[in-house]
Amino acid sequence: MPKLGMEPLRRRALIDAAVAAIGEAGTLDVRMSDIAGRAGVSAALAHHYFGAKDDLLRATMRSLLADLTRETRIALARAVTPRQRASAIVAVNFSEPQFSPDIVAAWLAFYVEAQRSAEMRRLLGVYARRLHSNLTHALSALMPRVQAARTAEGVAALIDGLYIRRALKHGAPDPASAIALVEDYITLKLGRTP
Amino acid sequence: MPKLGMEPLRRRALIDAAVAAIGEAGTLDVRMSDIAGRAGVSAALAHHYFGAKDDLLRATMRSLLADLTRETRIALARAVTPRQRASAIVAVNFSEPQFSPDIVAAWLAFYVEAQRSAEMRRLLGVYARRLHSNLTHALSALMPRVQAARTAEGVAALIDGLYIRRALKHGAPDPASAIALVEDYITLKLGRTP
Amino acid sequence: MPKLGMEPLRRRALIDAAVAAIGEAGTLDVRMSDIAGRAGVSAALAHHYFGAKDDLLRATMRSLLADLTRETRIALARAVTPRQRASAIVAVNFSEPQFSPDIVAAWLAFYVEAQRSAEMRRLLGVYARRLHSNLTHALSALMPRVQAARTAEGVAALIDGLYIRRALKHGAPDPASAIALVEDYITLKLGRTP
Amino acid sequence: MPKLGMEPLRRRALIDAAVAAIGEAGTLDVRMSDIAGRAGVSAALAHHYFGAKDDLLRATMRSLLADLTRETRIALARAVTPRQRASAIVAVNFSEPQFSPDIVAAWLAFYVEAQRSAEMRRLLGVYARRLHSNLTHALSALMPRVQAARTAEGVAALIDGLYIRRALKHGAPDPASAIALVEDYITLKLGRTP
DNA sequence: AATGAATGAGCCTTCATTCAT
DNA sequence: AATGAATGAAGGCTCATTCAT
Numbered sequence: 001m002p003k004l005g006m007e008p009l010r011r012r013a014l015i016d017a018a019v020a021a022i023g024e025a026g027t028l029d030v031r032m033s034d035i036a037g038r039a040g041v042s043a044a045l046a047h048h049y050f051g052a053k054d055d056l057l058r059a060t061m062r063s064l065l066a067d068l069t070r071e072t073r074i075a076l077a078r079a080v081t082p083r084q085r086a087s088a089i090v091a092v093n094f095s096e097p098q099f100s101p102d103i104v105a106a107w108l109a110f111y112v113e114a115q116r117s118a119e120m121r122r123l124l125g126v127y128a129r130r131l132h133s134n135l136t137h138a139l140s141a142l143m144p145r146v147q148a149a150r151t152a153e154g155v156a157a158l159i160d161g162l163y164i165r166r167a168l169k170h171g172a173p174d175p176a177s178a179i180a181l182v183e184d185y186i187t188l189k190l191g192r193t194p
Numbered sequence: 195m196p197k198l199g200m201e202p203l204r205r206r207a208l209i210d211a212a213v214a215a216i217g218e219a220g221t222l223d224v225r226m227s228d229i230a231g232r233a234g235v236s237a238a239l240a241h242h243y244f245g246a247k248d249d250l251l252r253a254t255m256r257s258l259l260a261d262l263t264r265e266t267r268i269a270l271a272r273a274v275t276p277r278q279r280a281s282a283i284v285a286v287n288f289s290e291p292q293f294s295p296d297i298v299a300a301w302l303a304f305y306v307e308a309q310r311s312a313e314m315r316r317l318l319g320v321y322a323r324r325l326h327s328n329l330t331h332a333l334s335a336l337m338p339r340v341q342a343a344r345t346a347e348g349v350a351a352l353i354d355g356l357y358i359r360r361a362l363k364h365g366a367p368d369p370a371s372a373i374a375l376v377e378d379y380i381t382l383k384l385g386r387t388p
Numbered sequence: 389m390p391k392l393g394m395e396p397l398r399r400r401a402l403i404d405a406a407v408a409a410i411g412e413a414g415t416l417d418v419r420m421s422d423i424a425g426r427a428g429v430s431a432a433l434a435h436h437y438f439g440a441k442d443d444l445l446r447a448t449m450r451s452l453l454a455d456l457t458r459e460t461r462i463a464l465a466r467a468v469t470p471r472q473r474a475s476a477i478v479a480v481n482f483s484e485p486q487f488s489p490d491i492v493a494a495w496l497a498f499y500v501e502a503q504r505s506a507e508m509r510r511l512l513g514v515y516a517r518r519l520h521s522n523l524t525h526a527l528s529a530l531m532p533r534v535q536a537a538r539t540a541e542g543v544a545a546l547i548d549g550l551y552i553r554r555a556l557k558h559g560a561p562d563p564a565s566a567i568a569l570v571e572d573y574i575t576l577k578l579g580r581t582p
Numbered sequence: 583m584p585k586l587g588m589e590p591l592r593r594r595a596l597i598d599a600a601v602a603a604i605g606e607a608g609t610l611d612v613r614m615s616d617i618a619g620r621a622g623v624s625a626a627l628a629h630h631y632f633g634a635k636d637d638l639l640r641a642t643m644r645s646l647l648a649d650l651t652r653e654t655r656i657a658l659a660r661a662v663t664p665r666q667r668a669s670a671i672v673a674v675n676f677s678e679p680q681f682s683p684d685i686v687a688a689w690l691a692f693y694v695e696a697q698r699s700a701e702m703r704r705l706l707g708v709y710a711r712r713l714h715s716n717l718t719h720a721l722s723a724l725m726p727r728v729q730a731a732r733t734a735e736g737v738a739a740l741i742d743g744l745y746i747r748r749a750l751k752h753g754a755p756d757p758a759s760a761i762a763l764v765e766d767y768i769t770l771k772l773g774r775t776p
Numbered sequence: 777a778a779t780g781a782a783t784g785a786g787c788c789t790t791c792a793t794t795c796a797t
Numbered sequence: 798a799a800t801g802a803a804t805g806a807a808g809g810c811t812c813a814t815t816c817a818t
Contacts, residue, residue: 003781003817010781026309029223032809042783047810105309112306114362115220115299124362153367154352154375161355168308168318173347181348188382200798226792236800241793394777414697417611420813430779435814493697500694502750503608503687512750541755542740542763549743556696556706561735569736576770585796585802592802614788624804629789 007049011059013039014046018060023102026167028057028109058119061110065127068098072134082141083190086155089134090182093159094175105167131156142190151189158182201243205253207233208240212254217296220361222251222303252313255304259321262292266328276335277384280349283328284376287353288369299361325350336384345383352376395437399447401427402434406448411490414555416445416497446507449498453515456486460522470529471578474543477522478570481547482563493555519544530578539577546570589631593641595621596628600642605684608749610639610691640701643692647709650680654716664723665772668737671716672764675741676757687749713738724772733771740764 017038021030032053033043050056075088097103114120132152139148162178173181211232215224226247227237244250269282291297308314326346333342356372367375405426409418420441421431438444463476485491502508523540524533531539550566561569599620603612614635615625632638657670679685696702714734721730744760755763 004779006781026306031807041781043809044783044811045781048782051810053809108306111358111362112220112302121362150375154379157355157359157367157375158348158351159355160358161351161353164305164354164358165351168305168315173351181344181351185348185379185382188379204798225790237792238794238800238802239798242799247792398777414694419811431813432779432781432815433777436778441813496694499746499750500608500690509750538763542767545740545743545747545755545763546736547743548746549739549741552693552742552746553739556693556703561739569732569739573736573767573770576767586800588802613786623802625788626790626804627802630803635788 010039010041010045010049014041014049014056015060015063018056019064019106020102022060022109023104023106026105026109028113032056054117057113058123060106061120061123064103064106064110065123068092068127069130071095071098076134082138085138086135086186087183089131089138090155090159090179090186094162094178094182096175099163099166099175099178101166104163108164108167128156131159139186139189147189151186154185154189155182158185204233204235204239205243208235208243208250209254209257212250213258213300214296216254216303217298217300220299220303222307226250248311251307252317254300255314255317258297258300258304259317262286262321263324265289265292270328276332279332280329280380281377283325283332284349284353284373284380288356288372288376290369293357293360293369293372295360298357302358302361322350325353333380333383341383345380348379348383349376352379398427398429398433399437402429402437402444403448403451406444407452407494408490410448410497411492411494414493414497416501420444442505445501446511448494449508449511452491452494452498453511456480456515457518459483459486464522470526473526474523474574475571477519477526478543478547478567478574482550482566482570484563487551487554487563487566489554492551496552496555516544519547527574527577535577539574542573542577543570546573592621592623592627593631596623596631596638597642597645600638601646601688602684604642604691605686605688608687608691610695614638636699639695640705642688643702643705646685646688646692647705650674650709651712653677653680658716664720667720668717668768669765671713671720672737672741672761672768676744676760676764678757681745681748681757681760683748686745690746690749710738713741721768721771729771733768736767736771737764740767 014035018030018035021035021038022028031043032046035056036043036046039046046056050059071092072089075092076085079085079088092098110120111124114124132149135152135155136145136148139151142148143151159182162173162181165173166178208229212224212229215229215232216222225237226240229250230237230240233240240250244253265286266283269286270279273279273282286292304314305318308318326343329346329349330339330342333345336342337345352375356367356375359367360372402423406418406423409423409426410416419431420434423444424431424434427434434444438447459480460477463480464473467473467476480486498508499512502512520537520540523543524537527536527539530536546569550561550569553561554566596617599617600612603617603620604610613625614628617638618625618628621628628638632641653674654671657674658667661667661670674680692702693706696706714731717734717737718727718731721733724730725733741764744755744763747755748760
């Protein structure tokens with residue numbers, strides 16, 4: 001009987017290493033051997049478990065999406081009022097580790113890749129629609145539906161903008177002020193103080 | 195009898211070709227031979243005029259920045275009131291050809307590269323600070339300086355976010371609705387300020 | 389409590405799997421893991437029993453040779469007259485499973501490998517000399533020895549040629565017409581000899 | 583003006599080098615860098631001119647086929663009687679450089695590859711059909727058409743068989759005795775002494 | 777007896793860059 | 798001024814082989 005059960009551990013380690021490598025480099029253009037090295041294994045093993053580099057990258061992106069989805073679900077479950085639901089969605093996007101420089105940079109790298117890869121585009125599209133849908137749903141209780149959808153777009157754009165600025169350290173928004181900026185926007189749209 | 199005065203023409207053609215190639219690919223990871231081919235010359239000539247690929251890329255980015263700077267200067271010169279100045283800055287960022295898909299994608303590509311290249315980071319920093327300064331200056335006539343700076347940050351983030359969403363076709367904002375979104379934000383901030 | 393007596397079973401299964409894999413691929417360039425998989429075991433086990441890939445291939449070739457040798461011996465034992473002996477040798481080469489596409493393709497693959505491997509060359513040489521010797525011996529009773537040797541060469545060349553054409557499906561000779569072709573050749577040579 | 587006109591020279595040199603490398607190795611499994619090295623250039627240049635390894639191999643096979651086709655055409659043009667035409671076809675297949683060990687081994691390697699590559703199979707099929715057609719046509723003037731076709735098959739099989747035996751040095755047929763063997767077969771089928 | 781785990785070596789391929797003309 | 802020719806360096810991927818259990 002050989003050493004057993006390494007596969008899930010290695011897959012996890014390789015995906016984590018990929019996030020770290022991509023986040024640090026700010027691009028998907030990292031070497032398989034770098035990723036593998038960070039995970040403490042050979043490049044050959046990465047290929048053994050994932051096939052080609054693209055497969056590992058796809059798995060990595062799915063992992064990022066899954067993390068965000070899970071965190072969002074948890075945060076939404078805690079929220080009671082519609083306003084709290086909207087705030088919960090915003091908060092998750094700027095919470096640790098989602099808003100850590102590496103994760104943010106990795107997100108940006110996948111965004112860029114989505115311009116070329118249909119699969120990446122599809123995955124990001126799913127996330128974008130869910131974010132929009134969640135926001136619109138929460139805000140619809142507080143304003144007309146059309147207004148809610150429009151506000152959701154503004155919030156989504158703000159989140160993306162703050163992400164890219166975080167990645168580039170332009171005005172390097174810290175989580176608290178990022179949240180404050182978006183909350184302020186929502187509050188203004190609601191037309192009353194929180 | 196060599197053709198004289200070709201240098202400026204070739205440099206311009208190569209830079210334009212670089213913008214087109216990068217914009218189409220959505221990344222700086224395009225071949226020198228592709229760029230040169232679009233400009234109708236050989237890759238060797240591109241090296242002759244620019245040295246290394248990095249040099250051509252830097253020149254290309256400077257060109258994008260110069261275009262935006264020039265357009266901004268022109269638009270600001272036309273504006274009379276502070277409110278018009280703010281709107282002018284916003285409008286330029288969403289006017290043709292700045293907000294065309296290729297230009298937007300090229301911007302995004304350079305943003306990403308800035309994570310690695312100090313020179314790119316410096317160039318983008320100059321632009322970011324100028325945008326922020328211009329906005330803050332215009333808005334300071336309409337609200338307290340601290341509020342103005344804060345609003346400028348929001349506007350900048352919105353612009354970046356709308357750019358990335360344009361590049362990815364997430365909600366694919368058209369110029370008019372993008373401008374409306376940002377103008378709405380400014381108007382809200384103004385109305386709430388006093 | 390390890391299973392006992394598995395070795396001969398595994399070796400046989402692996403050799404059979406090698407023949408099948410090589411025959412299907414038409415080359416020795418098949419993966420150890422493919423061969424092992426066909427035998428229902430891991431690649432590591434194949435190494436355990438055979439050492440290196442080359443060793444397994446050599447054993448596989450010996451197996452093919454042994455099969456052919458055995459069949460030839462049986463067929464020759466049944467033959468009574470010299471003419472029958474010649475026909476028996478021919479018939480064996482085109483009988484099942486010797487002339488089945490996979491076996492034929494495997495033979496061809498080993499032929500090719502013999503250009504590089506001295507051991508393969510030696511093994512094939514033994515078989516070639518025995519074929520020639522058997523044919524010459526049978527035909528010597530019917531024609532002068534020199535003529536018999538020459539005819540044996542023609543028969544051997546025909547057999548090789550029909551094998552390669554079978555492997556490539558050039559004119560895709562079926563067993564019956566292949567035999568007819570070679571028998572016709574022998575008959576012609578016999579009729580002309582006296 | 584750069585150094586010009588190297589392309590046809592390099593392509594020719596690379597194809598010749600490929601034939602030599604393949605002929606020596608007895609397989610298509612040779613390194614691009616080996617082929618390029620024999621041609622006195624880098625592997626990168628081979629890719630520059632041919633694209634992928636497969637493309638170079640296809641071009642190499644086409645070259646072998648073209649050589650044989652050309653030689654056959656020349657030889658047929660010289661022949662007067664049908665019997666001479668048949669002999670001419672045979673003679674070409676065993677003439678220099680067609681029957682030189684390297685060329686023969688290269689042919690064999692491509693034969694083997696044809697089991698996997700549809701393109702190779704197609705190319706070889708064209709050649710096989712032309713050989714058969716040429717032979718049948720020549721022999722049809724001397725015997726019934728059905729007999730002629732059957733004899734052509736025998737001749738083709740003999741040629742293939744003698745090629746493979748040449749490649750493997752089994753009985754290592756020299757050109758003269760190879761021709762004699764095939765001519766003898768044709769003569770026997772014609773039913774009369776030459 | 778048997779295998780999952782793991783890797784080193786090797787090859788194809790790409791591409792920026794240089795050079796001679 | 799311009800380019801075809803040419804290459805070195807680098808990265809992805811495959812596969813036989815070894816090892817610990």
